[in-house]
Amino acid sequence: MQPVIPKSWMMPAKMERIICHWTAGGYIPSENDLSHYHILIDGDGALHAGSHVIADNESTSDGDYAAHTRGTNTGSIGVSMCCMAGAIDRPFNPGQVPMKQLQWDAMIAAVAQLCQAYSIPVTLQTVLGHGEVEKNLGRPQSGKWDPMMLPFAPKLSPEEVGEKLRSEVRALLTPP
Numbered sequence: 001m002q003p004v005i006p007k008s009w010m011m012p013a014k015m016e017r018i019i020c021h022w023t024a025g026g027y028i029p030s031e032n033d034l035s036h037y038h039i040l041i042d043g044d045g046a047l048h049a050g051s052h053v054i055a056d057n058e059s060t061s062d063g064d065y066a067a068h069t070r071g072t073n074t075g076s077i078g079v080s081m082c083c084m085a086g087a088i089d090r091p092f093n094p095g096q097v098p099m100k101q102l103q104w105d106a107m108i109a110a111v112a113q114l115c116q117a118y119s120i121p122v123t124l125q126t127v128l129g130h131g132e133v134e135k136n137l138g139r140p141q142s143g144k145w146d147p148m149m150l151p152f153a154p155k156l157s158p159e160e161v162g163e164k165l166r167s168e169v170r171a172l173l174t175p176p
């Protein structure tokens, strides 16, 4: 596996899951975007470290953590693609800053590396999109649907995008 995340961004911590997002912003992360996620992927596929380190989300009782998923931030690593400002879910319109395939691919590589670094298995409950949290973890997310629709593969249903996420991560983790 091609390493993509610098080792210094992955300090040891007990983490349970990885939740994937888009920022609903532009291709360049804003200060606000950086405060909500641990790892962000810009419009060129380059990675940015958020202002909170991953270990900040090991416990959230001190209020010092990346808040990316309502009621589900403890033990959760937040990875986000910088895109999809103004996107509408139904009928699907990706807006003026559509997610690019290269951002998705960079996200898959980052998630696989995080699974390896933190010993996180690839299951419905441990590697998932924000839009799957309500269904898979039973924690209401007030209609969040990121990143379950793909502008480069618009025919895929959210369920199929979730499967694509996990199968592509598994493929990177499986030695050839």
Ligand SMILES: [Zn+2]
Pocket: 020, 021, 022, 068, 130, 144, 146
């Ligand atoms: Zn989200």
